[in-house]
Amino acid sequence: MAIVTENNSTIVEPLEMRNAMGKFLTGVTIVTIIQTDGTPYGLTVNSFNSVSLDPPLVLWSLDNRNGNLQAFRDADGFVVNVMASAQADLCGRFASQTPNRFDGVDWERGVSGHPVLNGCLASFDCRHWTEYEGGDHTIFIGEVVSIKQQEGTPAAYFSGKLGHYNR
Numbered sequence: 001m002a003i004v005t006e007n008n009s010t011i012v013e014p015l016e017m018r019n020a021m022g023k024f025l026t027g028v029t030i031v032t033i034i035q036t037d038g039t040p041y042g043l044t045v046n047s048f049n050s051v052s053l054d055p056p057l058v059l060w061s062l063d064n065r066n067g068n069l070q071a072f073r074d075a076d077g078f079v080v081n082v083m084a085s086a087q088a089d090l091c092g093r094f095a096s097q098t099p100n101r102f103d104g105v106d107w108e109r110g111v112s113g114h115p116v117l118n119g120c121l122a123s124f125d126c127r128h129w130t131e132y133e134g135g136d137h138t139i140f141i142g143e144v145v146s147i148k149q150q151e152g153t154p155a156a157y158f159s160g161k162l163g164h165y166n167r
Helices: 014-021 069-074 085-095
Strands: 029-034 040-045 048-053 056-063 077-082 107-109 115-117 122-134 137-149 155-158 161-164
Touching (some): 029 056, 029 069, 040 056, 040 115, 085 155, 085 161, 115 122
Antiparallel strands (some): 029 077, 056 137, 077 122
């Protein structure tokens, strides 16, 4: 059900918007940082996109209610790791409230100093470019300073479920 405002414009209900956006097949990423205390942190994100090729810019967004929003704001950069279908367990772990998400995870520091997860299809190592308020989310834009990539089958997210894409 939609709400009609004073000027007769229609506003879509959040749940309706969420359900409709779920019909859009996306890839799955884990965005990682080194926090100001030196510990690695990351979370699963599917709101990732290219912004510009020159300069190379990417974006992702984070719910403003996320308890680690400030950690991402304080970081001087981040890495967007594009997940392979074989990494479904990592996608689930980094989407959960598990406190030690990096335990047993194979990673290395990228050019920016932030975690690059090994085994991903691509990792976009970024310097913080800017951020914007976008309704109930913050949109982070990063300048890509390094890319690591390999072939494989991507993890996919559709209608609230994790899966994979076959060509």
